[in-house]
Amino acid sequence: DAGITQSPRHKVTETGTPVTLRCHQTENHRYMYWYRQDPGHGLRLIHYSYGVKDTDKGEVSDGYSVSRSKTEDFLLTLESATSSQTSVYFCATENFKAGGHGYTFGSGTRLTVV
Amino acid sequence: AQSVSQHNHHVILSEAASLELGCNYSYGGTVNLFWYVQYPGQHLQLLLKYFSGDPLVKGIKGFEAEFIKSKFSFNLRKPSVQWSDTAEYFCAVRDGGATNKLIFGTGTLLAVQP
Numbered sequence: 001d002a003g004i005t006q007s008p009r010h011k012v013t014e015t016g017t018p019v020t021l022r023c024h025q026t027e028n029h030r031y032m033y034w035y036r037q038d039p040g041h042g043l044r045l046i047h048y049s050y051g052v053k054d055t056d057k058g059e060v061s062d063g064y065s066v067s068r069s070k071t072e073d074f075l076l077t078l079e080s081a082t083s084s085q086t087s088v089y090f091c092a093t094e095n096f097k098a099g100g101h102g103y104t105f106g107s108g109t110r111l112t113v114v
Numbered sequence: 115a116q117s118v119s120q121h122n123h124h125v126i127l128s129e130a131a132s133l134e135l136g137c138n139y140s141y142g143g144t145v146n147l148f149w150y151v152q153y154p155g156q157h158l159q160l161l162l163k164y165f166s167g168d169p170l171v172k173g174i175k176g177f178e179a180e181f182i183k184s185k186f187s188f189n190l191r192k193p194s195v196q197w198s199d200t201a202e203y204f205c206a207v208r209d210g211g212a213t214n215k216l217i218f219g220t221g222t223l224l225a226v227q228p
Contacts, residue, residue: 102163
């Protein structure tokens, strides 16, 4: 959807390096989420945010941190990338105040850690 | 916390065959249920959702799903599939509490043969 942009779309990085993925939305949605998608596991929640500077951990948060300094941006940082973090990362947003219509997803970032 | 089970991991059908994909969630009460579709190389898109009311929900592209509270199920159906329905399908349930996050199943990969 045009309202959510993830960058970069693809990245190859070396083990041990820090990596930051960006999610930018123009929807003014309060809630933002980072998921990773892996074969056989579906989508697993890494971190989420329910407002500026309000974030919390999901089920697979180890090795990841997030920041949300303004409504439109939600950054995911891999502090020291490992091969197990090779995955496709999706950002999602939702305007729950409007009744909760479900998530809108970004196009994803394919990350390879070598 | 909620959990979601999708029992069919990989389904192969011929065009014009009928489709039913299973989805079960773990506990009752008020639930919000969703089906998402992910076409090859793309992000997830909302197919349909159920919040309340008529348990038979119609979505886009001829898909429908039936909420059966007594069975904790929300199965996806389509009477006649097309080759263009080849995709991965994810069921999701909204987790309770303040986070509003969605819990996703592991997905069902549907291949439609022409």
